[in-house]
Amino acid sequence: MNKKIRILVVDDSATQAEHLRYVLEGCDYEVEVAKNGREALSSLSAHIPTLIISDIIMPEIDGFELCTRIKADEKISHIPVILLTTLSEPEDVLRGLESGADQFMTKPFNETNITKHIEQVLVNVEKEKAIPTDSGLEIAFAGRKYLITPRRIHQMLDLLLSIYDDTINKNRELENTIRALTEAKEEVKTLSGFIPICATCKKIRDDAGYWQQVESYVSEHSEAMFSHSICPDCAKKAYEDINKYFNKKA
Incomplete structure (x- = not known):
């Protein structure tokens, strides 16, 4: 036109x-x-x-x-x-x-x-x-x-x-x-305030009331990513337990 x-x-x-x-x-x-x-x-x-x-x-x-x-x-x-x-x-x-x-x-x-x-x-x-x-x-x-x-x-x-x-x-x-x-700010993945965590298994309760592993919860609520490894204390304990197990077998 x-x-x-x-x-x-x-x-x-x-x-x-x-x-x-x-x-x-x-x-x-x-x-x-x-x-x-x-x-x-x-x-x-x-x-x-x-x-x-x-x-x-x-x-x-x-x-x-x-x-x-x-x-x-x-x-x-x-x-x-x-x-x-x-x-x-x-x-x-x-x-x-x-x-x-x-x-x-x-x-x-x-x-x-x-x-x-x-x-x-x-x-x-x-x-x-x-x-x-x-x-x-x-x-x-x-x-x-x-x-x-x-x-x-x-x-x-x-x-x-x-x-x-x-x-x-x-x-x-x-x-x-x-x-x-x-x-968008309301939907941004952030971690703040009080987070319910189990004192025994260390799982975290999400907003829906479900208990999740720490790494799953953090990944969903932030941009953080995990690479699994083992710390010296846990490694020492794990190897001690393994040695005890094999010593008993012997």
Whole structure:
């Protein structure tokens, strides 16, 4: 159903680019890959994609600069741009707004949300066409000034919503991970607390009430393994008993 939507992926990491290509093609999108911003700009002179998904940190031309150049060119400024980011720095949001990025997609990205991100961007781009761009609001942050236009203010809401959506999903993933770790911790083979052991035969009673040999119990409740041998005291006693037996026979 998405065969007419052509996406240009820009990423200097071949592994990440191919993974993203695999995911997008699995969602029925047509995908082309550029390994850096310069190659992406060269590609845009020949083929116009429906959407661009670009990493931020790249040599020569990073994602912000690539987005700025795209939005400054009337021939391709209409192409929506999604920036892949870890959002580790608050300046990333403002730089994304300043460069004209249409949305952020956080890394590592959630594959199930990619289609939703793309559909939201394409819908919002159509709405933004009616918003004027002649005036703007200057914002100072971390020693720098950023010019935010009315269209960018609308875009800011879209960006914040996309960040919020990704944050909710990542929190949900984190909760699932914590739950899985908690369950795994309960099943981890550990030895602690009081262990019932027979004072005579030295067998241990397990949680089900069965008496087991020490080595069997320890093996089931830890990663320890046994190699059977005989200590000097037991060896001496065993040989004494054997000698006594043969002496009696003699």
